[in-house]
Amino acid sequence: MYIYYISYLNIPGGIDPHTHLNLNCMGMNTADDFYSGTKAALAGGTTMIMDFAIAHKGESLVEVYDKYRELADSKVCCDYGLHVGVSSWDDKVGTEMETLTKEKGINSFKTYLAYEENMLEDDELYRVYNKCRDIGALAMVHAENGKIIQMKAKELIDIGVTGPEGHVLSRPEEAEATQRAITIANQANCPLYVVHVMSKSAAKVVSVARRKGQVVLGEALAAGLGTDGTNYWNKCWRHAAGYVMSPPLRPDSSTPGYLMDLLANGDLQCTGSDNCTFNADQKAIGKDDFRLIPNGVNGLEDRMSVVWEKGVHSGKMDPCRFVAATSTAAAKVFNIYPKKGRIAAGSDADVVVWNPNETRTISAKTHNHAVDFNIFEGMICHGVPEVVITRGHVVVEDGQVNKPCKVEREPYTGPVIQVGAGT
Numbered sequence: 001m002y003i004y005y006i007s008y009l010n011i012p013g014g015i016d017p018h019t020h021l022n023l024n025c026m027g028m029n030t031a032d033d034f035y036s037g038t039k040a041a042l043a044g045g046t047t048m049i050m051d052f053a054i055a056h057k058g059e060s061l062v063e064v065y066d067k068y069r070e071l072a073d074s075k076v077c078c079d080y081g082l083h084v085g086v087s088s089w090d091d092k093v094g095t096e097m098e099t100l101t102k103e104k105g106i107n108s109f110k111t112y113l114a115y116e117e118n119m120l121e122d123d124e125l126y127r128v129y130n131k132c133r134d135i136g137a138l139a140m141v142h143a144e145n146g147k148i149i150q151m152k153a154k155e156l157i158d159i160g161v162t163g164p165e166g167h168v169l170s171r172p173e174e175a176e177a178t179q180r181a182i183t184i185a186n187q188a189n190c191p192l193y194v195v196h197v198m199s200k201s202a203a204k205v206v207s208v209a210r211r212k213g214q215v216v217l218g219e220a221l222a223a224g225l226g227t228d229g230t231n232y233w234n235k236c237w238r239h240a241a242g243y244v245m246s247p248p249l250r251p252d253s254s255t256p257g258y259l260m261d262l263l264a265n266g267d268l269q270c271t272g273s274d275n276c277t278f279n280a281d282q283k284a285i286g287k288d289d290f291r292l293i294p295n296g297v298n299g300l301e302d303r304m305s306v307v308w309e310k311g312v313h314s315g316k317m318d319p320c321r322f323v324a325a326t327s328t329a330a331a332k333v334f335n336i337y338p339k340k341g342r343i344a345a346g347s348d349a350d351v352v353v354w355n356p357n358e359t360r361t362i363s364a365k366t367h368n369h370a371v372d373f374n375i376f377e378g379m380i381c382h383g384v385p386e387v388v389i390t391r392g393h394v395v396v397e398d399g400q401v402n403k404p405c406k407v408e409r410e411p412y413t414g415p416v417i418q419v420g421a422g423t
C-alpha cells in the first residue's frame with residue numbers, strides 16, 4: 001500500500017480514449033454533445049478525448065467519419081481523435097478501412113459482438129482483424145454475446161421482469177465473448193484493445209492472455225471503478241435506469257476494487273469513461289421494457305477524480321501509475337505519444353495542476369455535463385484539477401471553467417463603410 005504526503009502535482013492532461021458525444025440511440029441523441037462533453041472533460045482535467053464514428057451495416061465508413069469530423073470540429077473545446085466503428089464486412093469496408101488509415105490518420109477500429117445493428121459474426125470479425133493487421137491498425141472490441149443477451153432478455157420480459165434489473169440479469173459476464181475475440185485476433189496476428197472491461201471474469205481473461213504473451217490491452221471505465229450494479233435494484237426507476245449501460249455494472253460490490261487492482265498492477269492499461277449520457281426522461285422510453293432504455297452513463301468529467309480517489313488515495317497506485325492509466329498509456333496505444341501524454345519540450349502544452357489535498361463532492365447539480373443525472377452522486381473525491389491548460393491556454397482556474405471574457409475598449413470612432421446603393 002502506498003502512503004504519501006504529496007503537494008501539488010503538474011501532470012499531463014488526461015486522455016479519455018472512450019466517449020460518445022454524438023451517439024443516436026433509439027432515435028435520441030446523447031444529452032452531452034461535443035461542446036458540453038468537452039467542457040466537462042476540461043473541468044475534470046481531461047484535455048483530449050477519443051470518440052467513435054460508428055458506421056452501421058451498409059453505411060460508408062468514410063462518409064460517417066467525415067460527418068463526425070464536421071460535427072465535432074464546430075463544437076469541441078479540446079483536442080479530439082476518432083475511432084471508427086465497423087459493423088459489417090465486405091471488400092468496400094476493407095478498402096475504406098485502408099483509406100481511413102492512409103489518408104485520415106485513423107488507426108483504431110471498433111468491432112462489436114453485441115447490438116443487433118452492429119454485431120459481427122466470427123468469420124467477419126476474423127476478416128476485419130486481418131485487415132487491421134495488414135494496415136497496421138489496432139482492433140478494438142465490445143465483447144458481449146449479443147445473441148444470448150437477446151434470448152435472455154426476452155425470457156425475462158416474458159416472466160414480467162421489465163425493470164432495469166432485467167438489463168444486468170440478461171447479460172452474462174463478458175468472459176466468453178472476450179476470450180472469443182482474443183482468440184480470433186490472435187489467429188489473425190492482430191493486437192486487440194478490449195474496451196470497457198466491466199467484470200472480474202473478463203478482466204481475468206485479459207490478464208491471462210497477456211501472461212501468455214498475446215498483445216491484448218484492457219480498458220477500465222470510471223463507472224466500473226467508482227460504482228456498482230446494485231443500483232439496478234434501486235426502488236426508484238429513474239435512479240436504477242440511470243446506471244443502465246453495456247456491458248452492465250456488476251451487482252457485486254467487490255468488482256470495482258478488483259478492477260482497480262488490475263489497473264494498478266498493469267493488467268489493465270487505460271481508463272476511459274464511455275461517456276454516453278441520456279437524461280432521465282430519455283431513459284424513460286424504456287419504462288415498461290428495459291430493452292428500450294438507452295444505454296450509457298456519465299464519467300468524462302469525473303474520471304480523473306474517481307481514479308485518484310479509488311486508486312491513489314486508497315493506496316493502490318502511485319501517482320506515476322495514475323498518469324499512465326489516465327493519460328500516457330492511451331497516448332502510446334493510440335499513437336499520439338509523445339505529442340500527448342507527457343510534459344516535455346516538443347509535446348503539446350496540455351497540463352493539469354492537480355491538488356491531491358483538496359476534495360470535491362460529485363453532483364449532477366454542479367457538474368458541467370448537460371445530463372440531469374450523475375452515477376457518482378455524493379461521492380467525495382480527493383484530487384481536484386485546480387488549473388487546466390489545453391494547448392497552452394488556461395481554461396480552468398481555481399477549479400472553475402473560464403468563461404469567455406469581454407475585452408474593455410474605447411468605443412470605435414473611425415470610419416464605417418456605408419452599405420447600400422453602389423456598394
Ligand code: URP
Nearest residue numbers: 142245246274276295296
Ligand atoms: O452503454 C454504453 N456503453 N453505451 C455506449 C455504447 C458502447 O457500447 O460503448
Ligand code: ZN
Nearest residue numbers: 142195196246
Ligand atoms: Zn461498447
Ligand code: ZN
Nearest residue numbers: 018019020274
Ligand atoms: Zn462505448
